[in-house]
Each structure stands twice: as structure tokens, then as C-alpha cells.
Amino acid sequence: MTFIGKPLEAIDTPALIVDMHKLEENILRVHRATFDAGLDIRPHIKSHKTPEIAQMQVRAGAVGITCAKLGEAEVMATAGIEDIFIAYSLVGETKMRRLVALAKRTPRLSISAESLEAARQASSAFDAAGIELDVMIEVDVGAGRTGVQPERAVAFADQVAEMPALNIVGMMGYASHFAYTRRGEAALAEGAAEEGRVIGEIAGDLAAAGHEMHRISGGSTPTAGRYQEGCGLTEIRSGSYVFYDRNQVDLGAAPMEQVALSVLATVVATPTPERAIIDAGTKGLSQQVGSVSDGYGWLPEVPGAKVVRINDEHGFVDVREAVRPLEIGEKVQVIPARGPTCVNLYDWLYAVRGGVVEDAWRIAARGRNT
Amino acid sequence: MTFIGKPLEAIDTPALIVDMHKLEENILRVHRATFDAGLDIRPHIKSHKTPEIAQMQVRAGAVGITCAKLGEAEVMATAGIEDIFIAYSLVGETKMRRLVALAKRTPRLSISAESLEAARQASSAFDAAGIELDVMIEVDVGAGRTGVQPERAVAFADQVAEMPALNIVGMMGYASHFAYTRRGEAALAEGAAEEGRVIGEIAGDLAAAGHEMHRISGGSTPTAGRYQEGCGLTEIRSGSYVFYDRNQVDLGAAPMEQVALSVLATVVATPTPERAIIDAGTKGLSQQVGSVSDGYGWLPEVPGAKVVRINDEHGFVDVREAVRPLEIGEKVQVIPARGPTCVNLYDWLYAVRGGVVEDAWRIAARGRNT
Structure with a gap:
């Protein structure tokens, strides 16, 4: 498909x-x-x-x-x-x-x-x-x-x-x-x-x-x-x-509105009212490099929601200060702490314009690390 | 080849x-x-x-x-x-x-x-x-x-x-x-x-x-x-x-001798007597998860040499306490802080026995993150 x-x-x-x-x-x-x-x-x-x-x-x-x-x-x-x-x-x-x-x-x-x-x-x-x-x-x-x-x-x-x-x-x-x-x-x-x-x-x-x-x-x-x-x-x-990321925003290099890269993730669990779990962790968002930003991911459409901890395949979203709760099955865009290490985890990059998928690009040099 | x-x-x-x-x-x-x-x-x-x-x-x-x-x-x-x-x-x-x-x-x-x-x-x-x-x-x-x-x-x-x-x-x-x-x-x-x-x-x-x-x-x-x-x-x-890693060693789960996974890297620069640079950084060794171990990579064949900092493509090896200096062009084995996130960066895994390459396995589920 x-x-x-x-x-x-x-x-x-x-x-x-x-x-x-x-x-x-x-x-x-x-x-x-x-x-x-x-x-x-x-x-x-x-x-x-x-x-x-x-x-x-x-x-x-x-x-x-x-x-x-x-x-x-x-x-x-x-x-x-x-x-x-x-x-x-x-x-x-x-x-x-x-x-x-x-x-x-x-x-x-x-x-x-x-x-x-x-x-x-x-x-x-x-x-x-x-x-x-x-x-x-x-x-x-x-x-x-x-x-x-x-x-x-x-x-x-x-x-x-x-x-x-x-x-x-x-x-x-x-x-x-x-x-x-x-x-x-x-x-x-x-x-x-x-x-x-x-x-x-x-x-x-x-x-x-x-x-x-x-x-x-x-x-x-x-x-x-x-x-x-x-x-x-x-x-x-x-x-x-080309992308910017949360680290660059926190350095003052660009405003959040200019960040072009995000990870689309699904809310897979809401085990407690304080915590929602998304299907992107260290293998989907990457660890941040250095300590510019405090966290691993930010949800621009749900202000206050922040990925505060990551396991291999789970992102822990703290929703205590979020403007609204997250629901199981909901898809959310997540701004990563650092773009380049995040890109390096994926094989495909989806080009989106006005909310519609315009193209799917193979990240052809991913894995070409020798 | x-x-x-x-x-x-x-x-x-x-x-x-x-x-x-x-x-x-x-x-x-x-x-x-x-x-x-x-x-x-x-x-x-x-x-x-x-x-x-x-x-x-x-x-x-x-x-x-x-x-x-x-x-x-x-x-x-x-x-x-x-x-x-x-x-x-x-x-x-x-x-x-x-x-x-x-x-x-x-x-x-x-x-x-x-x-x-x-x-x-x-x-x-x-x-x-x-x-x-x-x-x-x-x-x-x-x-x-x-x-x-x-x-x-x-x-x-x-x-x-x-x-x-x-x-x-x-x-x-x-x-x-x-x-x-x-x-x-x-x-x-x-x-x-x-x-x-x-x-x-x-x-x-x-x-x-x-x-x-x-x-x-x-x-x-x-x-x-x-x-x-x-x-x-x-x-x-x-x-x-199956592999263990440095985090597991530091937790006491296994001795260093049982760690089966390593990254083969090349020393690409020795800009100062204190510092050697290898060709594996965040995209070759990964960040560690949590704070079990203090560093990003260890060289079992060169005791005292430790990867203390990583950029995207560079690992900074502190050699001040190493038993010998590292030389440009030398290939070294590096034990990662955490195995699973490191494996997730590569397409191939080389199976080595007694110093000889026995097989090359496609890490077929890498990138299968949906």
C-alpha cells in the first residue's frame, strides 16, 4: 500500500x-x-x-x-x-x-x-x-x-x-x-x-x-x-x-515553528492519568546528545506534553501539565531533541505538505557508516 | 568482496x-x-x-x-x-x-x-x-x-x-x-x-x-x-x-570476558597525546541509556583506553591512562555501553571465531520498528 x-x-x-x-x-x-x-x-x-x-x-x-x-x-x-x-x-x-x-x-x-x-x-x-x-x-x-x-x-x-x-x-x-x-x-x-x-x-x-x-x-x-x-x-x-530540532530551538538558532522534522507516533497505553506511552523510544527518537534540552520529545499540538523518559521501544509522556489528555490509538507528532541521530534510525522519510503525504523518500545513506 | x-x-x-x-x-x-x-x-x-x-x-x-x-x-x-x-x-x-x-x-x-x-x-x-x-x-x-x-x-x-x-x-x-x-x-x-x-x-x-x-x-x-x-x-x-554489554558488566550480571558484542573501529586521528579519535560515535556506538556506566566504549585489548565523548561520527578516546598509545590506522574492538541500541544502528553483524570471520548476518529486523 x-x-x-x-x-x-x-x-x-x-x-x-x-x-x-x-x-x-x-x-x-x-x-x-x-x-x-x-x-x-x-x-x-x-x-x-x-x-x-x-x-x-x-x-x-x-x-x-x-x-x-x-x-x-x-x-x-x-x-x-x-x-x-x-x-x-x-x-x-x-x-x-x-x-x-x-x-x-x-x-x-x-x-x-x-x-x-x-x-x-x-x-x-x-x-x-x-x-x-x-x-x-x-x-x-x-x-x-x-x-x-x-x-x-x-x-x-x-x-x-x-x-x-x-x-x-x-x-x-x-x-x-x-x-x-x-x-x-x-x-x-x-x-x-x-x-x-x-x-x-x-x-x-x-x-x-x-x-x-x-x-x-x-x-x-x-x-x-x-x-x-x-x-x-x-x-x-x-x-x-534543513530541519532544526529542539536542541536548536533551545540554543536560539530557530523558533519552534521552523522545526521541519518530527516523529509520528501512536499513543499505545495510558496506564495512569499522569502517564501516556508512545511507540517511539531510544530506537525511534534517540537519546539527546549533550544536555541542551531537558527531555526526549515535545508534542507541539499538545502543549505541556513532554517525553521525559525512553526505553528501547517506549516513550514515556508526562501529561500532568498537558492542555488535554492523550488517548489510546491517537497519532501525535513528536519533535525530537536532536534531528541527525533520529534520522539515522529510519529507512524512510515521509514528505508532508498541508497534512497530506506528498512523497516517501528512502534515507539512502542511512547505515552507510563505513 | x-x-x-x-x-x-x-x-x-x-x-x-x-x-x-x-x-x-x-x-x-x-x-x-x-x-x-x-x-x-x-x-x-x-x-x-x-x-x-x-x-x-x-x-x-x-x-x-x-x-x-x-x-x-x-x-x-x-x-x-x-x-x-x-x-x-x-x-x-x-x-x-x-x-x-x-x-x-x-x-x-x-x-x-x-x-x-x-x-x-x-x-x-x-x-x-x-x-x-x-x-x-x-x-x-x-x-x-x-x-x-x-x-x-x-x-x-x-x-x-x-x-x-x-x-x-x-x-x-x-x-x-x-x-x-x-x-x-x-x-x-x-x-x-x-x-x-x-x-x-x-x-x-x-x-x-x-x-x-x-x-x-x-x-x-x-x-x-x-x-x-x-x-x-x-x-x-x-x-x-546473548551479548551482554558494559552496563551488564557494571551491574554484575556477567564478567567482561563474557561480553560477546563489540564494535570494530579504526583510529582515524591522534591530534594530541591525550586523545585518539575513532570512526564510531553516536551513529556507531549509540548513547548509553541511563547512567549505569561512565562512558560510551571500552577497549578490552588496550586497558585504560575509554571512549569518554561521542559526536555523530567521532569517538573521543581518552588514552591518558591507557597501557599503550593508539596509532592512526589501527583497528580496535570497542565494547559498547549498551548492546541493543548499538545493534539497532547496523545492517550487518559479523560472526567471528578465533579472530576469523565465520559469517556475515543481515540484522534483518533492524529498522522494522512499526
């Missing part, structure tokens, strides 16, 4: 839903603000893993896309995306063989470089294949995740530049500490500016040492659409702005 | 690995202890979602299996499992249509009943189909999740007994509060005994009221293999004992 053309409530639950109008608006708004600042946008697709959405982003002016996993990039290349950046350290023989094969069928492919070991492996593999690979020097700009330490950036780039098959085309940093520690419009705009200053300064050092800086890449979702002209970056990699 | 017959290290990462010897030992040990107590085992398969493992459990004497989701049950029926219990409230027209279709191809199917609304829907659907359905009365025995409150159990069963197509065959309870709040052998054995007393007493009330109690069902993993003869139960639904 198909759900297309039917009301949202016809979908069997739990199911992942995207509001098409909000999705389109989110893409247009963030892209327009980025273009107005004279910057490129190269969205990270790990948030949605869905070729149809990547294609919407490209049609809305994205210069290309960013992937974390080689498996995601393979899916997106097959879907016809022509400019792909893999912002992830790829190491090992299997990964190198797959990377060369991908490069041969992708018009513009680039990867990040942050260790001599990984860079040498890539250079050898591409040299043997007789082709070259564009690389972005990854610098740890303070988030303490991956990337060479800033004081080693120039020396590292000098060594990469010596490798026969690699072309340095720019640098990248991930500055979550300038985004996820801030709350509200002014603080997020200041975070975007600080990120641009820090990354731009290191890019300046690299350029002064003779390395081409065609692309200076940053970005995260709370700061998406908040980068200014001359900020020090040329390219923004934000991704979750 | 196939990895079968190759060394474990040949598998591309991140990948989910099961140690076959430990898996077989875990199943045998728990089943034997359960049989020795004169009890049936009906393992919950939501922990592994893999038909090959369900079949191992049946070959090792399981009377049948337990599923949470109808989609899981459909997969297991297709794989030839003949006795399936769905311990979950099923409501709605689509679910009823699917449930009737499943009953027609499953020799022995039963479900739980905990609300009049859901029970009436099932009775109508089965009555219309001209077949009957076995139901287990679900009682909330103190975990505060689903189930009718104990004082309403007999009245509820009386009403279900009036429904034309439903046969009451027993009762079930889920008593996580007697298991996940205990630590160590003696406390867990006492938890198992308390669970049996509480569930057995309610079953006694139901039997006294004239309801058949062929099956009195309980069970969780910390208490698996710890139920005694005459404990009040007849059937144990534990599931995660």
Missing part, C-alpha cells in the same frame, strides 16, 4: 515526517543569508542522508555538499551530486580503494587532511591511479576534536604539499565551541564572527606560507545564516538547518 | 562484531540455568534483531521468542520461528490488519493486553477473520511503564475474557526495578526472587478468579539465569544475555 496522497495520520507508526513547506523555507532562508554575505554554502548531509534533500540544496545554490562517511559520499555521487567534500580522516587500504573509485566518477571530489599517515596513504593511492586529489588542511580551532593543532598547521601543510598526488585547496575547521555554548541571536552572531576570525587567521598564515586558500571552510547549525561578509570564511558547511 | 574466512581486521569499519564462542556459551549457560529451575525461556529478540541468533536460541531449547514490534515478528516468522509472543500494545487499523495476516502464517502467536481499547480492536479483527488470538494480561508490577495497575488486573481480565476472539493464556510483567537497581550476584538473585513473588501473587489472584495461567512471564537480562524453581514464574523473557 502507498501512503502518498493520504492524510498524514494514515502512516503507520513510528515514522519520520518532514514538513515540506518548512524544509523549503529553511533552505531558502539560510542559503539567501549566506549568499548575501558573499559566502558559499556546502551543506553537511549527515543530518538528512537523503539524496532528494541534497538535490534541493544544490538547486538552491549550494556549491556542493559535505559528507562525513565515504559510504554517504558514494550514495550521493550515485544520486548525481557533482561536487563532494569528505570532511573526515580516511585511512586504510579498503577506504583508499573506495576513495579512488569514487574520485573516478565524481567531477569534483575533495577530502580533509589532518595527519601525515592518512595523507600519505591518499597520495600513494592516487599517485598509483594516475590522478590527483584536492585536500583541505584540517585544523583544530578549539573544539578539541580532530585537526592538527594551529601551531603545527603551516609545517603540516608544507609536508602535505610535498606529496605527489595531493593539491591543497584550502583549510577547514569545526568550531562547535563557538556555537553550542551560546544562547540567543546576539551570542550566536558573535560566535559566527569569532569562528571566522579564528579560522581566517590560520588561513592567513597558511596563505602567507604559500598555500592556496581557495576555500576557507567553517560552519555549524546554530550559526547558520549568521556569518557576515568579510568574516574570514568563504564556505559554510552547516547541515541541520 | 567478502570478508568471510579473513582475519577480523580485514573488515571495513565501523562494523559490528559478535564473538561466536562467547555467544554460544552465553546462550547455553543461561538456558541451562533456566531449564534447571524448571522454567521456560522465551528470549526477547529486540536485543539482536537477527534471525540466525533467534534460531540458535530455539535450537538451544527456547520455547519461542518475544518481540516488541510487529515488524520484528514478521521478519522472525518469515525466518521460520513458529512460536512468537509480541509483548507490546498494538493499536490501529493497519496494525490489526498486519496482525491477522501474521497469525495466519504463525503456528503459535500471542500478544500482550493492557487496555480495553487495544483488546477490543484485536478481538474485532480476529472475530471478523474467523480465528482466535491468545493474549497475556500485562500488569504493571512496579516498573511504571505499561500494564494495568495490579488492583485492576482481575477486573480487566474479566472484561477481556468476555471478548469473543481472545483467549487469556497467562500474564506478564516487566520488573526492571528489581534488576537495574541492583548490583552484584546476591542482589540480582534476590531481585529475581522478588520479581517472581510479585508476579506470581498477581497470577494467583487471576487464577483464583478463573483465568487460565498457563504462562506466567517475567524476566530481564541482569536476572537471567538467576530464577529459582518455584519462583512464581513459568517463562523468562530475557534477551540481552
Whole structure:
């Protein structure tokens, strides 16, 4: 049976839903603000893993896309995306063989470089294949995740530049500490500016040492659409702005009305007047990451109802402060704490417009985690 | 390419690995202890979602299996499992249509009943189909999740007994509060005994009221293999004992040496001497549920190395207390905090024996969450 053309409530639950109008608006708004600042946008697709959405982003002016996993990039290349950046350290023989094969069928492919070991492996593999690979020097700009330490950036780039098959085309940093520690419009705009200053300064050092800086890449979702002209970056990699989620709302990145993603769930039990149980738990809503928001799910149509606890297959909705009780069999939309980990649990994404199912998209890069 | 017959290290990462010897030992040990107590085992398969493992459990004497989701049950029926219990409230027209279709191809199917609304829907659907359905009365025995409150159990069963197509065959309870709040052998054995007393007493009330109690069902993993003869139960639904995980080790349910499940990951970066980064984060290891264990992953071959933080695709390994440093490109086995949510992230499970890949199993019920 198909759900297309039917009301949202016809979908069997739990199911992942995207509001098409909000999705389109989110893409247009963030892209327009980025273009107005004279910057490129190269969205990270790990948030949605869905070729149809990547294609919407490209049609809305994205210069290309960013992937974390080689498996995601393979899916997106097959879907016809022509400019792909893999912002992830790829190491090992299997990964190198797959990377060369991908490069041969992708018009513009680039990867990040942050260790001599990984860079040498890539250079050898591409040299043997007789082709070259564009690389972005990854610098740890303070988030303490991956990337060479800033004081080693120039020396590292000098060594990469010596490798026969690699072309340095720019640098990248991930500055979550300038985004996820801030709350509200002014603080997020200041975070975007600080990120641009820090990354731009290191890019300046690299350029002064003779390395081409065609692309200076940053970005995260709370700061998406908040980068200014001359900020020090040329390219923004934000991704979750397509959907937003409760964490982003609580950070002040977007109002609740702009959240495009929800889980459609059914109330399966109302064992006590205080508690309703829905059929989405850790395997349908995911745990939140970090501690931005207090809870696991929010019911926008039933203000006051909140998922306060989750087991594998059960969501515990506290209805004590809800505007009305929930009834067994009722279908409810639930806003997740964090979108990307929630999307990663589903095989299908239902595109809904005005309460009617418009399309069902395979989340084709889900599970492509190697 | 196939990895079968190759060394474990040949598998591309991140990948989910099961140690076959430990898996077989875990199943045998728990089943034997359960049989020795004169009890049936009906393992919950939501922990592994893999038909090959369900079949191992049946070959090792399981009377049948337990599923949470109808989609899981459909997969297991297709794989030839003949006795399936769905311990979950099923409501709605689509679910009823699917449930009737499943009953027609499953020799022995039963479900739980905990609300009049859901029970009436099932009775109508089965009555219309001209077949009957076995139901287990679900009682909330103190975990505060689903189930009718104990004082309403007999009245509820009386009403279900009036429904034309439903046969009451027993009762079930889920008593996580007697298991996940205990630590160590003696406390867990006492938890198992308390669970049996509480569930057995309610079953006694139901039997006294004239309801058949062929099956009195309980069970969780910390208490698996710890139920005694005459404990009040007849059937144990534990599931995660096939693998165990770090949470179970910290609860005292099993020693670390019995943990059969791990994630094979690659060290992709060593940005500082304190920190190594592996290619498994929230989408490869999952968040832990609750707060039993302090961290997200443990490296049994590198004592002292622990995953202390996870992003979507990055695991941060603190190596300050590790017995040796980690090297870029190195493949490491990582014990997850919680197995079932971790399994739910992967499409394939690699069966490894003595360091050699013996088989690759599709986790066929993953994503079957409706």
C-alpha cells in the first residue's frame, strides 16, 4: 500500500515526517543569508542522508555538499551530486580503494587532511591511479576534536604539499565551541564572527606560507545564516538547518515553528492519568546528545506534553501539565531533541505538505557508516 | 568482496562484531540455568534483531521468542520461528490488519493486553477473520511503564475474557526495578526472587478468579539465569544475555570476558597525546541509556583506553591512562555501553571465531520498528 496522497495520520507508526513547506523555507532562508554575505554554502548531509534533500540544496545554490562517511559520499555521487567534500580522516587500504573509485566518477571530489599517515596513504593511492586529489588542511580551532593543532598547521601543510598526488585547496575547521555554548541571536552572531576570525587567521598564515586558500571552510547549525561578509570564511558547511530540532530551538538558532522534522507516533497505553506511552523510544527518537534540552520529545499540538523518559521501544509522556489528555490509538507528532541521530534510525522519510503525504523518500545513506 | 574466512581486521569499519564462542556459551549457560529451575525461556529478540541468533536460541531449547514490534515478528516468522509472543500494545487499523495476516502464517502467536481499547480492536479483527488470538494480561508490577495497575488486573481480565476472539493464556510483567537497581550476584538473585513473588501473587489472584495461567512471564537480562524453581514464574523473557554489554558488566550480571558484542573501529586521528579519535560515535556506538556506566566504549585489548565523548561520527578516546598509545590506522574492538541500541544502528553483524570471520548476518529486523 502507498501512503502518498493520504492524510498524514494514515502512516503507520513510528515514522519520520518532514514538513515540506518548512524544509523549503529553511533552505531558502539560510542559503539567501549566506549568499548575501558573499559566502558559499556546502551543506553537511549527515543530518538528512537523503539524496532528494541534497538535490534541493544544490538547486538552491549550494556549491556542493559535505559528507562525513565515504559510504554517504558514494550514495550521493550515485544520486548525481557533482561536487563532494569528505570532511573526515580516511585511512586504510579498503577506504583508499573506495576513495579512488569514487574520485573516478565524481567531477569534483575533495577530502580533509589532518595527519601525515592518512595523507600519505591518499597520495600513494592516487599517485598509483594516475590522478590527483584536492585536500583541505584540517585544523583544530578549539573544539578539541580532530585537526592538527594551529601551531603545527603551516609545517603540516608544507609536508602535505610535498606529496605527489595531493593539491591543497584550502583549510577547514569545526568550531562547535563557538556555537553550542551560546544562547540567543546576539551570542550566536558573535560566535559566527569569532569562528571566522579564528579560522581566517590560520588561513592567513597558511596563505602567507604559500598555500592556496581557495576555500576557507567553517560552519555549524546554530550559526547558520549568521556569518557576515568579510568574516574570514568563504564556505559554510552547516547541515541541520534543513530541519532544526529542539536542541536548536533551545540554543536560539530557530523558533519552534521552523522545526521541519518530527516523529509520528501512536499513543499505545495510558496506564495512569499522569502517564501516556508512545511507540517511539531510544530506537525511534534517540537519546539527546549533550544536555541542551531537558527531555526526549515535545508534542507541539499538545502543549505541556513532554517525553521525559525512553526505553528501547517506549516513550514515556508526562501529561500532568498537558492542555488535554492523550488517548489510546491517537497519532501525535513528536519533535525530537536532536534531528541527525533520529534520522539515522529510519529507512524512510515521509514528505508532508498541508497534512497530506506528498512523497516517501528512502534515507539512502542511512547505515552507510563505513 | 567478502570478508568471510579473513582475519577480523580485514573488515571495513565501523562494523559490528559478535564473538561466536562467547555467544554460544552465553546462550547455553543461561538456558541451562533456566531449564534447571524448571522454567521456560522465551528470549526477547529486540536485543539482536537477527534471525540466525533467534534460531540458535530455539535450537538451544527456547520455547519461542518475544518481540516488541510487529515488524520484528514478521521478519522472525518469515525466518521460520513458529512460536512468537509480541509483548507490546498494538493499536490501529493497519496494525490489526498486519496482525491477522501474521497469525495466519504463525503456528503459535500471542500478544500482550493492557487496555480495553487495544483488546477490543484485536478481538474485532480476529472475530471478523474467523480465528482466535491468545493474549497475556500485562500488569504493571512496579516498573511504571505499561500494564494495568495490579488492583485492576482481575477486573480487566474479566472484561477481556468476555471478548469473543481472545483467549487469556497467562500474564506478564516487566520488573526492571528489581534488576537495574541492583548490583552484584546476591542482589540480582534476590531481585529475581522478588520479581517472581510479585508476579506470581498477581497470577494467583487471576487464577483464583478463573483465568487460565498457563504462562506466567517475567524476566530481564541482569536476572537471567538467576530464577529459582518455584519462583512464581513459568517463562523468562530475557534477551540481552546473548551479548551482554558494559552496563551488564557494571551491574554484575556477567564478567567482561563474557561480553560477546563489540564494535570494530579504526583510529582515524591522534591530534594530541591525550586523545585518539575513532570512526564510531553516536551513529556507531549509540548513547548509553541511563547512567549505569561512565562512558560510551571500552577497549578490552588496550586497558585504560575509554571512549569518554561521542559526536555523530567521532569517538573521543581518552588514552591518558591507557597501557599503550593508539596509532592512526589501527583497528580496535570497542565494547559498547549498551548492546541493543548499538545493534539497532547496523545492517550487518559479523560472526567471528578465533579472530576469523565465520559469517556475515543481515540484522534483518533492524529498522522494522512499526
